[in-house]
Amino acid sequence: MSTKEKFIETIENGYSLKDDSILFGTAIFNGEPIPNLHIKMPLSTINRHGLIAGATGTGKTKTVQLFAEALSDKSIPVLLMDIKGDLSGIAAEGTVNPKIEERHQKIGVAYQPKKYPVEFLTLSEEKGVRLRATVSEFGPILISKILELNDVQSGLVSVLFKYCDDNNLPLLDLKDFKKILQYASNEGKSEIEKNYGNFSTTSLGTILRKVIELEQQGADKFFGERSFDVEDLLRLDENGNGVISVLRLVDLQSRPKLFSTFMLCLLAEIYQTFPEQGDKPEPKLVIVIDEAHLIFNEANKALLEQIETIIKLIRSKGVGIYFCTQNPQDVPASVLSQLGLKIQHALRAFTAQDRKMIKLTAENYPLSEFYKTDELLTSLGIGEAAITALNEKGIPTPLAATLLCAPRSRMDILTAEELNETISKSKLADKYNEIIDRESAYEILSQKLERAYQQSTNEISKEVPQVKFPQQTRQTSRRTEKSTAEKIADSPLAKQVGRTLVRELARGIFGILLGGKRR
Structure with missing residues (x-):
């Protein structure tokens, strides 16, 4: 052969x-x-x-x-x-x-x-x-692997997912995920720590930066509905x-x-x-x-x-x-x-x-x-x-x-x-191809912060008396008004409202700069 x-x-x-x-x-x-x-x-x-x-x-x-x-x-x-x-x-x-x-x-x-x-x-x-796929569908483990998080940071992501599940906060897209990270770093920190244990805001900042990095590669177009x-x-x-x-x-x-x-x-x-x-x-x-x-x-x-x-x-x-x-x-x-x-x-x-x-x-x-x-x-x-x-x-x-x-x-x-x-x-x-943007964590937490801000503003208004000064004591009244403004500015409640307002303004500005445009 x-x-x-x-x-x-x-x-x-x-x-x-x-x-x-x-x-x-x-x-x-x-x-x-x-x-x-x-x-x-x-x-x-x-x-x-x-x-x-x-x-x-x-x-x-x-x-x-x-x-x-x-x-x-x-x-x-x-x-x-x-x-x-x-x-x-x-x-x-x-x-x-x-x-x-x-x-x-x-x-x-x-x-x-x-x-x-x-x-x-x-x-x-x-x-x-x-x-598209939602953030919730990925789950905390997969999200942590994608973001290259360490064990501590991965555990924190799992805590935030659990908090959102327990409080009916749907995590659909990246703006929802960023919002819960921001909320946990500031206004919601004490609430979350009370039920789920202490955590570091530094870790939250690291996670947020990694989410922004993923977002800049176009992931904001991928995460969302309809799945x-x-x-x-x-x-x-x-x-x-x-x-x-x-x-x-x-x-x-x-x-x-x-x-x-x-x-x-x-x-x-x-x-x-x-x-x-x-x-x-x-x-x-x-x-x-x-x-x-x-x-x-x-x-x-x-x-x-x-x-x-x-x-x-x-x-x-x-x-x-x-x-x-x-x-x-x-x-x-x-x-x-x-x-x-x-x-x-x-x-x-x-x-x-x-x-x-x-x-x-x-x-x-x-x-x-x-x-x-x-x-x-x-x-x-x-x-x-x-x-x-x-x-x-x-x-x-x-x-x-x-x-x-x-x-x-x-x-x-x-x-x-x-x-x-x-x-x-x-x-x-x-x-x-239909764009769906139903109420989720971003909207719910934003409304919660808005209500807190309005309540704080109302409480400050009640604390400050409305004083009427006679016309003939204008110079004295200016001094009195200044003293009253200083008093308001020094109150703990006013400082909290001021910090909240500044943070919300900063988020809006950076959201635009980073291309975080809401769908």
Whole structure:
């Protein structure tokens, strides 16, 4: 048996899947694709997560597009994180050209253009369905991890959440959270300490500064109502295709903390909401995270541990998570070890450090008698990748250099007009784009402070007698008025009112400067 025949036999045995599967392409041997030697992945192992990696310009985005299309065809909904803004073309039909026809002849399958059902989502001012969550839904533990608080500060956040629960003060958005921090630092300190124990106003100030930092990254647009229902990610269209939800994040590259905050919230919400799936023949939802380094590089240790824990557990809910990044080392080893599918596009070795990284990456793949993996990773062309997946029994398939299929949808972005037309047909926009600002902690505490101020003013008015001076003693009256004003100013009640008024004015000024505009 020749080496080529042995290679064909190995691939056929490794990828002879009985379960329903998705097709990636055909195997390559000695630089030449072998028609109909198809590289596939069973639907039953898609919830084991995966990695799509490779240098810039090697075809990662098109592989993400191909993967999402194949899942949609199998009635599996997909959520794509579109960091670069180049995935919108999935909503439009692709076009046939000689290069695509030649590629598919080598693969052994016909190319049929198709457009897919797409829902555009946004966290910011980008066009699309607005995603939001309330501060209460995050809870004190998650909020503390996001803000990188120490144990003392985290305990204080838990106390404030408990106080708000006990006193019917809804924490919906960041202005509610800031208001309770300000209230606890001043007027409400004695009240809260009486029932929940002493605390430091210095810690409250630190927490407030961290909240403002998060707010300046745009989190004020994310926290609030109406909260997004993760069940809306599980829709099918009228033809039974899974809806591909594209989360447009083009303007969040410079705000990684907001992105990682959203991702943690989304994964936690899915884990808490979705029922246990067990071993089902196909996943319930697949999430593809482009530019995954934005999550892991910017996440603090506590946040990273939380993400890792959820990723390890969420597959039991029928959810698969796929990371797309340039360097596989961007993904922590503890997460990388959980990934069943690995699609590795070409890596470039320009420096000694690059070569070391490639050798290290090669060690993450199954040993192959047909490839020198480190050499293979530097010799792959555009639209080619080294692939290994899990078969139905959870056993890694043989490593295979693969000529990938071309996406059936448009391999380019939508025009502004096409994007607007697609969004105008959204079935979720009316539900989530309405701005809701019901009475919550901010309004309730503001009213409470206003009542206290009015009461204090009335008490001062009652304490000060109304004295009428004769016209002939004007000079004496001025001296008497001055003496009376000094008396009022020196009273403890007046000092408290003055401090309260100054604080409220300062908050209003800084709220404007910090962009804390009420919705």
